[in-house]
Amino acid sequence: MKGLAAMKASARREEILKYLQAHQTGYTAELCRELDVSAMTIRRDFEVMAGQGLVTLIRGGAALNHGTSVVYSLKLRQTHLPLEKQRIAQRCADMVCEGNSVFIDCGSTAERIGEALRGKKNITVLTNSLDTAQVLSTAKGIKLIMVPGEFNEAIRGFTGLLTTDFIQRFRIDYIFLGANGIDASHGMTVPDYADAETKRVLIRQSRHVIVAADHAKLGSSYFEIVARLPEIEAIVTDSDADETIVQELRADGTEVILV
Template identity: 35%
Template sequence: MVARRDGSVDVATLAADLSVSPETVRRDLRVLAALGLVRRTHGGAHPVESAGFETTLATRATRHVPQKTRIAAAAAELLGEAVTVFIDEGFTPQLIAQALPQDRRLTIVTTSLTTAAVMAERDHAQVLLLGGRVRGTTMATVDQWAKEMLAGFVIDLAYVGANGISREHGLTTPDPAVGQVKAQAVKSARRRILVGIHTKFGAVSFCRFAEVRELEAIITDTSLSATEAQRYSLLGPQVIRV
């Protein structure tokens, strides 16, 4: 599917590429949306990640990069007095790690091999990489070893990501093994901040690992409407649009 390969589709571009009418493309997108395979956007659609489909870290590093960079900077500003910090797998959490102050002594706990490599080069950072099976799609560790290591920690602040964010179903992810680790990170942390671009909102994946009310803050981009942000804030967290 073009949407999965490119991250999104534009009705006009797709119609021209396929030599069909825009209405034909819109009709097909409506069918795919009804099947839960894509989510419609103004003028196009983007793929929905499910138990059978998940984008790779390399792909995520090419999509919505300016928005993710702003989100990461805003997340780093909420560090506060935290000394022990969990950083989730994914590209946006990796950007958060890079945005954290370099003159602060921090203990970074992460499942991400790429984040661990970045932070290990810092003089003032102690890095704890959780053990377990490494997922090739995200270059992150999962399964029981990672979960058990996290269960032994009390973490000041957790930066977490999700494949889907829904008021009804909370925070979700396609892979049960990933969901277990994320759930333990939420449980082990005193503070929890969710980061995610606007396309995550309203999407529901396979495994629920947290409720919206458990979050201190949600940081996203301004393509999420102020009205929708207000609906999420009524469940408890501060919603920051950047």
Template identity: 30%
Template sequence: MFAQERQQIISNMLKEKSSIKVIEIAEALEVSESTIRRDLQEMEEKSLLMRTHGGAVGVDNRTNYEPSFLDKKDERKDKKIKIAEYASKMINDGDTVILDSGTTTLEIAKRITAKDVTIVTNSIDIAGELSSNDQIEVIVTGGSIRVSTRAMVGTITERMLKNFRVDKAFIGANGISIDDGVTTPNVTEAQTKKVMMNNAREVIVVADGSKFRNVSFSVICPVKAVSMIITSDEITEQEVQEYNEVGVEVITT
């Protein structure tokens, strides 16, 4: 069976159910799981589906689909590392910084070399990563932990965040669009991110190029509210120019 035939069958399977697993497809088509993973990668590159940890979901479900931390941890990791390398260099000695929960911001935390830095975070993973760094004071927000994203959110988190004014906030997002703004699937997480942004002098969104033109359910802010977007090199010069025209600097890594 040719790849095109397999991919058409996968598309039909996604029309019947909202998500499918690699092993399920492999068994149905009687091919190896590695073959199916290649098919899913090709289909994602064509915007025909979105890959998840161990499977895929249809693009029609993407507005309120929320990949878990595990889904995202190793996905496009090389892109995230390049973004993190650039972003971490923006953190200077003595800075106060909010690091939003997320896989890209976790990579930033791993690469901070500045001294006497204060980090405020709602991420249990970032807090753990930085806990042994004696050059960084870590303030953990507390709040309710969302199992899927490992982020602390809610009223307690927001109250804690409102006690601080920081130099920079690095914020993650699931969707970035000039028309629809910066978005994420969960309403509660969107609200937490808004509070982070409101208490920072400079707001930097860190998200790889796959997030551009995506629109998730909950609006965090219009793109004009962002100081800078650090992303990967998949976006075009024309797209960069479009964001520059609305006053947002876009850095590609």
């Protein structure tokens, strides 16, 4: 791990994260030696990572956050597996036909679905994602409906009672959901209860329920159960997905599409 002093901060923090995943806790003095950087640099990295939800600051260092109720910042997730998410998004967009109504959920993969839909004509897109709404705000041929609610900074979108009440006014052809985790035992799960309730209402209002999740989400589970596998029509994921997990997901009749 030596020689990272001149590397970009993002690359250095990736190395710090790998260290924490192996040791759970990292101290500033240790990481100074490992990375050959100053204590000030390590402390600054820890502060950034704490803001992303990755670590909790402790005396002299930081401890890795983990557990079913932990959610990392969307900015961090947007940089993870970009090519895989792009392929997933394009496959989801290919399902949509002229005249369809579509709901795009919050999340880094869902935002890319919005980008992939920009070339579609005569479709209606509803979203509670601030970033997806921005992506589609100048798209020609798409009627964009921004779903209201209480802003949730972690997912950069709107959730809560106002959101669910508004959603129940519509019947939606395709919903594209983002998931923090999905496995055979628990189905689709997320860390945030308000996000989970919003997703549950969306599922009830939709004809086709599609989960868009890269392979890193498969086999994981989080605090709130959103939907069991029989409620999910299809999971679109990338071809690096673990074959055993894919077969477990398919066992209950859910289609798993590899791209």
